[in-house]
Every structure is written in structure tokens, then in C-alpha cells.
Amino acid sequence: MSAPRTKKFDICVVGCGFSGLSIVSHVVRLAKRPLKMVVVDPGTHPGRGVAYSTPYDHHLLNVPVAKMSAFENEPSHFLDWVKEIGGEDTIGPSTQPLEKRFAPRRLYGEYLSAQFDALLRTPAHRLSVTHLRTHAHAAIPQEHGFVVRCADHSSFETSTLVLATGNSAPADLGVDLPTDHVLQNPWAWEQLASLAQRGNILIVGTGLTMVDALLTLQAHGHAGRITAVSRRGLLPHRHQYEVAPTTFTVDLDEARTVRGLVRQLRTHMRRNPDENWRAMVDSLRPVTQQIWKSFTGDEKSRFMRHPRPFWEVHRHRIAPELAAEVDAMCAAGTLEIMRARLRRQSIRMQGQEIAVELETRLPSGNVENISRHFDAVVNCTGPDTRLDHTRDPLLRSLREAGLLQPDPLGLGVEVTDVFQLRDIHGKPNRRLYALGPMCKAAAWEITAVPDIRKQTQRLAAELLRD
Numbered sequence: 001m002s003a004p005r006t007k008k009f010d011i012c013v014v015g016c017g018f019s020g021l022s023i024v025s026h027v028v029r030l031a032k033r034p035l036k037m038v039v040v041d042p043g044t045h046p047g048r049g050v051a052y053s054t055p056y057d058h059h060l061l062n063v064p065v066a067k068m069s070a071f072e073n074e075p076s077h078f079l080d081w082v083k084e085i086g087g088e089d090t091i092g093p094s095t096q097p098l099e100k101r102f103a104p105r106r107l108y109g110e111y112l113s114a115q116f117d118a119l120l121r122t123p124a125h126r127l128s129v130t131h132l133r134t135h136a137h138a139a140i141p142q143e144h145g146f147v148v149r150c151a152d153h154s155s156f157e158t159s160t161l162v163l164a165t166g167n168s169a170p171a172d173l174g175v176d177l178p179t180d181h182v183l184q185n186p187w188a189w190e191q192l193a194s195l196a197q198r199g200n201i202l203i204v205g206t207g208l209t210m211v212d213a214l215l216t217l218q219a220h221g222h223a224g225r226i227t228a229v230s231r232r233g234l235l236p237h238r239h240q241y242e243v244a245p246t247t248f249t250v251d252l253d254e255a256r257t258v259r260g261l262v263r264q265l266r267t268h269m270r271r272n273p274d275e276n277w278r279a280m281v282d283s284l285r286p287v288t289q290q291i292w293k294s295f296t297g298d299e300k301s302r303f304m305r306h307p308r309p310f311w312e313v314h315r316h317r318i319a320p321e322l323a324a325e326v327d328a329m330c331a332a333g334t335l336e337i338m339r340a341r342l343r344r345q346s347i348r349m350q351g352q353e354i355a356v357e358l359e360t361r362l363p364s365g366n367v368e369n370i371s372r373h374f375d376a377v378v379n380c381t382g383p384d385t386r387l388d389h390t391r392d393p394l395l396r397s398l399r400e401a402g403l404l405q406p407d408p409l410g411l412g413v414e415v416t417d418v419f420q421l422r423d424i425h426g427k428p429n430r431r432l433y434a435l436g437p438m439c440k441a442a443a444w445e446i447t448a449v450p451d452i453r454k455q456t457q458r459l460a461a462e463l464l465r466d
């Protein structure tokens with residue numbers, strides 16, 4: 001009896017959030033020769049990933065409709081799709097032109113699902129795209145590629161492996177509490193919704209994920225008080241619908257150091273007090289990756305230590321409607337944003353409540369300890385980018401085999417300019433690639449759709465080069 005034949009693919013993409021969907025779409029569009037591709041993702045809605053699987057209309061995109069096309073060279077693709085399905089009415093406020101509005105991420109998820117369905121209809125004589133609804137658990141290197149093993153015990157061979165495993169859950173808070181009192185994964189929507197019945201809630205983190213979480217709790221009728229804490233207590237700034245252009249142009253030579261970059265921005269703002277800082281921040285967008293790449297390792301870690309949180313809140317802004325809701329909650333006293341450090345060792349159950357000690361710095365510079373009681377804790381510290389901490393068996397298997405190298409800043413993996421992974425000796429692997437958030441160490445701004453779609457277009461050309 002002959003042994004069962006192992007399935008063979010040319011390209012395997014692990015993970016089908018926006019990055020996975022986008023690379024497959026670009027390969028399908030560009031390929032001139034027949035190819036067999038496989039996409040491995042356990043999700044029920046391929047293409048949506050963490051960001052666009054939300055069922056809620058109050059979770060809005062943080063990029064306007066006109067800039068969310070899945071395709072770099074078809075800028076109005078999403079806008080046209082919204083018009084085609086008659087989706088304008090689901091996107092407010094109607095006083096603004098559609099292209100400037102912020103659509104629900106749920107609607108964007110539907111758009112991505114439509115793109116995925118179109119991929120599966122690709123004529124089979126040209127290309128085949130197979131979707132395996134499972135987790136990839138290990139990739140074993142072979143002479144001409146990898147054998148990929150999956151959680152459902154299936155396995156196959158692939159010549160090229162693309163990792164598009166995206167946003168991992170936040171780092172564990174490391175608090176010793178019963179599991180029904182602490183939500184470690186803020187994207188587990190049903191569990192989050194069930195916390196709306198609790199009274200006072202502590203949210204750890206004051207960024208975009210916190211905004212998602214508090215609006216969800218509010219939508220499910222939360223009647224208690226929410227306290228959100230972070231070391232600096234910074235909230236994401238708001239977008240504005242009308243932003244006049246800036247006269248600022250960055251001097252890239254001077255921007256090789258963090259100090260040089262910040263100095264330019266500050267000087268320009270001082271000399272042009274009437275300009276909108278949003279236009280200045282946005283003017284850096286086309287050259288942000290270039291600036292990041294020109295930083296030395298020391299400058300990169302300086303950036304991480306000092307201006308990073310300020311950059312995040314100015315760069316990743318929220319829709320004006322959401323900002324207004326956050327303001328209203330603060331004004332009503334149902335939300336308190338605190339600049340404080342959580343003393344993890346001091347978090348404990350006290351009867352049915354969670355007793356927490358928060359360490360806050362007063363304007364005088366003195367430190368004050370504040371004791372508070374809560375009914376639940378939600379972890380909104382954002383995706384954990386440290387590969388050393390990953391729980392993903394596939395990434396662990398590649399790490400153990402020495403095939404990937406975490407970067408020194410804990411942002412993801414080391415990749416080349418064409419996104420090939422470097423092994424522990426720094427050698428690029430021409431059969432192993434990474435996409436999206438995992439490539440932060442190489443590019444810094446590589447998590448939003450407009451950046452990822454550029455990356456996938458380039459990678460598709462690279463994969464089809466041979």
C-alpha cells in the first residue's frame with residue numbers, strides 16, 4: 001500500500017486578518033503563472049482578524065473611509081464598495097462628506113469578507129486558494145520549504161511560509177484574582193459585555209482599546225463607575241473633520257535623532273501657533289518608516305522610553321464622535337482617567353471586591369498611594385509584541401528551531417527590507433516572511449491598513465519574482 005500523498009502548496013499564509021487577506025489578494029492579482037496557495041486561520045470570518053470582527057457599531061475605524069481601501073493602487077475601493085451596498089446611512093455624521101467619515105469596524109469587516117469570498121472564486125486554472133480553518137502549530141524546515149502541522153492533526157508542505165499572525169492578546173496583568181473578576185483579553189466581546197452587570201470597573205490602559213471597552217460596557221448598560229489608569233494617563237486625541245494643511249516639512253537629516261525630530265516639531269509649532277498639530281503629525285506619515293530606519297538602536301530605544309506614548313496619542317486618533325462620548329462620560333463622573341501605576345502585588349480580593357493600590361504622582365512630584373475597590377478588572381494594555389512571551393505554538397516552534405529572532409526592543413521579529421525573517425545568526429531565510437504588526441521593529445508604523453497594504457503589495461511582487 002502506498003503512503004498517503006502529502007498536500008503541497010507554493011505559498012502558505014498563516015493568519016487571515018487584514019494582513020493575510022491582503023497578501024493573498026495581491027498575489028492573486030499579480031500572478032502570471034499557476035500557483036497553489038493555502039491560508040490557515042481558525043476564525044469564522046476570514047479577513048477580519050481581531051480589529052474587524054467586532055459585532056458593535058460603536059467601534060469605529062480610526063482612519064476615514066477614503067483612506068481605508070484594501071488596495072494601494074485603487075484608493076476609492078472601500079468608498080465605492082460602501083456606496084455600492086448603500087452603506088452610507090450606517091456611517092455618521094451625515095453632515096460630513098462620506099469620504100471623511102469614520103465607518104464602523106463591523107462594516108469594514110463585511111467589506112473584507114467580501115474580498116475573501118471573491119478570492120475563493122478565483123479561476124482554478126490560474127490559481128487555487130484553499131482555506132484551512134485551524135491553527136498552524138508547527139513549521140518544520142525541509143530542504144525546499146516547510147512541513148506545516150496544524151491543530152486538527154492535518155499537515156502539508158509549502159515552499160514559502162508567510163507569517164501574518166497579527167495582534168496577540170495583551171501581556172497578562174500578572175494579578176492573582178479569580179478568573180471571573182479579571183478579563184485578560186479585552187477582545188473577548190461576550191465576556192466584556194457580561195461585566196457590564198458589575199459596579200465599579202478598573203480598566204488598565206487608557207488608549208484605543210480602553211475606548212473600545214468603555215463604549216461596549218456603556219452599550220450594555222453599565223451603571224457603575226469606570227476608572228482607567230496608565231502611567232501617563234494620556235487619552236488618544238480626536239480627529240477633526242477640517243484640518244488646514246501645514247507648512248511644516250521635516251528635515252530628514254536632523255530627524256535622525258529623537259531630539260532633532262522633536263526640536264523641529266516644537267520650533268515649527270512655536271513659530272506657527274495657528275497651525276493645527278494634526279496636519280504636522282500627518283505630514284510625517286509618508287516618511288515615518290524612513291525616519292525610524294535612520295535611527296540607530298540607541299535612538300530607537302530612546303524613542304520607546306520617552307516620546308512613544310505621546311506619539312501614539314497624537315498619531316492614532318479617535319473619531320470626533322467617540323471623543324465626545326468619552327468627554328461626556330468624564331463630565332458625568334462615570335469615567336475617571338488616572339495617571340497612576342498599578343501595584344500588582346497589592347491587588348487582592350477583599351470579600352467580594354477587589355482591593356487595589358494605585359501609586360500616583362502629584363503635581364508637586366511627590367508620590368501618593370491611593371486605595372480603591374473594584375468589582376472587575378479589564379486588561380486594555382494593548383497587544384503584547386514580545387515574541388519571547390508568545391503563546392502561539394507556531395511562533396514558539398520557529399523560535400525553538402532558531403528560525404526567528406526577536407528584536408531587542410521587544411516589538412516583534414527581525415526582518416530584512418523584503419520582510420524575510422532573520423534566523424538567530426542574522427541570516428535571512430528566503431522561504432520565510434512576516435507581515436503586519438510583527439514587523440514593527442523594522443518599520444515602526446506597520447499596523448494600520450494604509451501601511452500594511454503597501455507592505456503586502458511589495459511582498460507579493462517579491463514572492464512572484466522567481
Ligand SMILES: Cc1cc2nc3c(=O)[nH]c(=O)nc-3n(C[C@H](O)[C@H](O)[C@H](O)COP(=O)(O)OP(=O)(O)OC[C@H]3O[C@@H](n4cnc5c(N)ncnc54)[C@H](O)[C@@H]3O)c2cc1C
Nearest residue numbers: 015017018019049050051061062136165166167436448449
Ligand atoms: C482593536 C483594533 C482596532 C484597530 N482599528 C484600526 C483601524 O481603525 N484602522 C486601521 O488602519 N488599523 C486598525 N487597527 C490596526 C490593525 O492591527 C490592522 O488594521 C490589521 O487589522 C492587522 O491585521 P493582521 O492580519 O496583521 O492581524 P490580526 O487582525 O490580528 O489577524 C491575525 C490573524 O492570525 C490568526 N492567527 C494567529 N496565529 C495563528 C496560527 N498559529 N495559525 C493560524 N492562524 C493564526 C488570528 O486568529 C487572526 O485571525 C486596529 C487594531 C486593533 C487591535
